[in-house]
Structures are given as C-alpha cells and as structure tokens.
Amino acid sequence: MTSAIEVRDLVVERGKRRVLHGISCTVPAGSVAGLLGPSGSGKTTLIRAVVGVQVVRSGTVTVLGEPAGSATLRRTVGYVTQAPSVYADLSVRENARYFASLYGLSSPEADRAIADVGLAGAAGQLVGNLSGGQRSRASLACAMIGQPRLLVLDEPTVGQDPVLRADLWAKFHALAAAGTTLLVSSHVMDEAGRCDRLLLIREGRLIGDDSPAAIRASAGTDDLEEAFLRLIRGTGEGVAA
C-alpha cells in the first residue's frame, strides 16, 4: 500500500495554545479519507499542515513522498478552503479557463471540470451572482482542473442539496478509482459513511483512524452518528481516548 499522506507525531501551536498534540496517521493513495471532529478540534489545522501552509512545532508531514509544502507539490496538491477562492467579477467559465491556463491546459478541460460539479448551466454567470453552494462548486471545479494527485477539501458539501451531495460524492469516488487521493473534512454523518477511511479528531488528538465499519464496531453501534458521539465522549467499547 502506498501512502499519499503520512503524518508523524505532529504538534502544532496556534497563538499560545497547543492545538494538535502529536498526531500520527496515514492516508493510502487512491482512497477517500474523511476528517471528522467537533468544531475547534483541529481539522482545519491538520489540513493546513497537509497542504503545507501551517507552521508546525514538531513532527513530520509527508505528502506524495515529499515534505508537505514542497515546491514540487504545488501542481499535484489541490486545496479547497471553506471560503470559495474564485473571482467574483468573472463568470464561472472565465474563472475555470483562467485556472486552466495556469496549468497550461485548454478550454475543454475547464468546461469538463465545470460540468463535473454540475455547473454547466451556470457557466456564463458571474460568480458574484451565484448562490453560496454554487460558488463552492465553482471553487471545487477550479481545484480539480489541474488533475491533482491529492485533493484536500475542507467541508466541500456545505450548502449543497442532497442530490448534488450524492453527485459530488460519486465524483470523489470516481477520482479515487482513477488514483487521486482525497482528504475531505465533514460534519455530515451520512457523508462520513461514504469514506473509505475516517480520521476522528477530538481536542487535537486522533481518537479514531479506521473504516466506517470498524468505527461502528469499536463504538458498539451500527449508527455512525451515535458511534461518533460515543467516541467523542469516550464511552465507546474499544475507545482509545
């Protein structure tokens, strides 16, 4: 098994507080890994460390065999933050074509990414006039254009309706089947169940790193939401808190 992400003993301080307390985990290449945990538990901080924009106190983060943040990873890691990073005064198509041009790619690739996120019908609209959910998908399309080997998505389905969420998850799995690795943070439990592997963080510590089925078994319930509550509260059967 090749790893796309390897985190070893990662300690991060933000402000004067320690927010990650020695996290170690591995994400296999070509898998969809879900990152879950209560608000403020450190998900975005871990994501920032993986994409190489977070100063770390100690430990290592290796991405596709290189130290996180290496210049060589710029073209191979795509990152979509919670705040959409597209130009409001350009149309969806103009945004996508602009990002395509940065990768030396052509218009058809940009148009394909727009269609992949279900925005073909809104391609001519100014991003500033889109709904929040449409804007997030425009941002996702721009991140997918360069066909990154690792796609890191911070809450990509917020504001999407159930049909679009299902379509996006189908797309994520299609990308994984083609070899892309996805690290996806989410608060939505039915989405957690769609991941190959789940990383569960509580107060800056990893308290679960397994398949959804194994997480259910370890918490002693078939209901993933209840399993998370038990693990978060430290009341699961096999909880390593």
Ligand SMILES: Nc1ncnc2c1ncn2[C@@H]1O[C@H](COP(=O)(O)OP(=O)(O)OP(=O)(O)O)[C@@H](O)[C@H]1O
């Ligand atoms: N710029 C910052 N300076 C100081 N502390 C910060 C900063 N950003 C985040 N923190 C703190 O770091 C901790 C982890 O925050 P992080 O954003 O990683 O959590 P999260 O799990 O992604 O939360 P959410 O689900 O609400 O987005 C929190 O206690 C937060 O207050």
